Amino acid sequence: MFSESEFTIIVGAGPTGLTVARQLQRLGAPFRILERSAQPFTGSRGKGLQPRTLEVLDDLGLIDRFRAAGDDYPEMLVHRPDGRTTAWRMDELHDPTDAVPYPNLFMVPQWRTSELLAEGVPVEFGVGVEALEQDSGGVRVALDTGETLTARYVVGADGGRSTVRRALGVEFLGSTHEEERLLIADVRLSGLDRSSWHIWPGEPAFRLGLCPLPGGDWWQLTAPPTDTPIEQLVASVDPTITISEIGWTSQWRANIRMASRFRVGNVFLAGDAAHVHSPAGGQGLNTGIQDGYNLGWKLATGDDTLLDTYEAERLPVTADVLGISTDLHRRHVDNADDAMRRDDPILRQLSLNYRGGPLAAEHRTTPGLVRAGDRAPDASLTGGRRIFDLLRGGHATLLAFGFDGTLPALPPNVRAEQLPPSETSAWSAYDIHEPTLLAIRPDNYVGCATQDPQDITDYLKLIGH
Missing domain, CATH: 3.40.30.120 (Glutaredoxin)
Incomplete structure (x- = not known):
């Protein structure tokens, strides 16, 4: 029987924290996973799963569930101002090979990704962290319920505004561009073919995007920030489209940052708590899942030297990936001709490696x-x-x-x-x-x-x- 002080506390039950939990769970290492929100996240947000992430899900025994819940990205259909349409893909569909069984970016709404990862994981919803401190006796975590826990390890997977990162005093290096924003919303609608991702161009970039989400009748809406109600915005590009319901909505801003450290003592940062990306290229959620995949098995060993390799391996990989997604973001801002292309093989994250690292x-x-x-x-x-x-x-x-x-x-x-x-x-x-x-x-x-x-x-x- 493990004592409480031998537990790992995971702060945040998004895809990153849940991946850590699944690794610990299958290796028999005790943990508690805490989520400040009273209920699971409900939005589509990070909807793209890269091929390497699909391999992680295969290893976790979840690939069949995810494949049933998602689909390949649809062809984009651009509605031109002259009334004509142009169809094209961000990246051509690739055939599976012996070495790469999951070669394509796969679409699953983030709420569904979290739901599938959470199956069988005892998430404690409505429990947030107020403060933490650590010494030779462990990491003491003060909760907003009034309870104080003592754990051997803590994983901060609590998002870009991470309470854990702030408590550690770790710098969040990078920049925020308040003028670069994006409206994102989940909507139900009628009057539009679900076989395509519909784009209406505008000046200087685009006016509206509507992407059909698999597993139901929801769409993800994207648009430059506007005061126009969503119903009117959609009607302005095509009055035959009718919005019947508006779900999760968010105003994304260009906040591109990375923590200066991923480990302080026995506290680790992962996912958005360690790095926040532009959504361009679908790298952020995937990088977080792979943080958790790397960290989880190392936590289960309890080996301090091995745990040092988490930062040594993941920090440089994250820096590279952040550079890739930032470059794609800048192409969007500059309205480059190839801004929507996603055919660079590095985006699939299969070539990311730990060569030259402490475990290679x-x-x-x-x-x-x-x-x-x-x-x-x-x-x-x-x-x-x-x-x-x-x-x-x-x-x-x-x-x-x-x-x-x-x-x-x-x-x-x-x-x-x-x-x-x-x-x-x-x-x-x-x-x-x-x-x-x-x-x-x-x-x-x-x-x-x-x-x-x-x-x-x-x-x-x-x-x-």
Whole structure:
């Protein structure tokens, strides 16, 4: 039985906090997850799930639920002032491959993403954090209910205005552009074809966008800020469209920032508490989920040195992603010709890696295209299995490619799989050309690549296995 002081307290039950909770839950590590709001978030907000995030959801055992709840992004239909229309896509649809089973940006409203992640997670709604302090005895968290908790770790996943970040005194570096705003709303309407994302251009950028949301009859409305009521705004572009209901609404402003630190003592920052993005490119929510995916398994080990690698790995990745989404945002502001293109492969987040980081042990003299620190690709195996089937579950995995020597003794929380040369798909996906041992981390990145079994033994100890 764990004492309360051994708990992790997760502050914020959005997608980031829920991902941390799911990682802890499946690894048997105790936690409490607190959400200041009295009820779950109801808006569409971050509606795009990138391919790497879909792989995270696969590992969490949720991919079928998400695929049933969402859909590929629809074609955009631009309604030109002359009455004609032009159809095009932000990015062409890509066919799945053996290595990349989920190649496309996938649309799921954020409320539904949170709902699916929260299934089976004991979220405490209506419980907010007022203050926190930490010393050698733990982290004491004062709640707005009057209760004070003492925890071993605290994760601040409580959004851009994070109480946890402010309590730590961590700088939120970046800038806010009050003049760059966007109206976002969820609406129900009639009189418009749901097979397209409809755009009405204006000067200097656009006048109105209406995107059909999967899983119901709601649409996400976007427009420059206006005092015109939404019903009148929509009628001004097409009087045959009738708004029947207005749900969640928000005035987004360009607030692009990143925390100077992601760890202070035993308190960690993740998601919007650590970085806020432009919605351009659909990077923010996805980066937050991957923060939680990286942090959760490390918290479950309780290893202080391993926990230091959270900031070492995620802060530079976040800085890169923030630069990408900011560049896309500036293209929108400048009304660039390619402002709406999303065909840069880096947006899919499959190429983001931890090469050169503290947990990337590349021992080969001539490594292939897939190296320590890279995402572990999928591949088909004989018997109808896949590599992702081997990795799923939160454990570390040893992939032994054509290895005839004696494998190291493995702890029970490490799975091993022999992959002879006949497993051509796997050898190709991992660009393997000689006997090789790969230790795959619990978050499904290649951790150690070697021909020496002792390197695997040493690496597993490094990651708490």
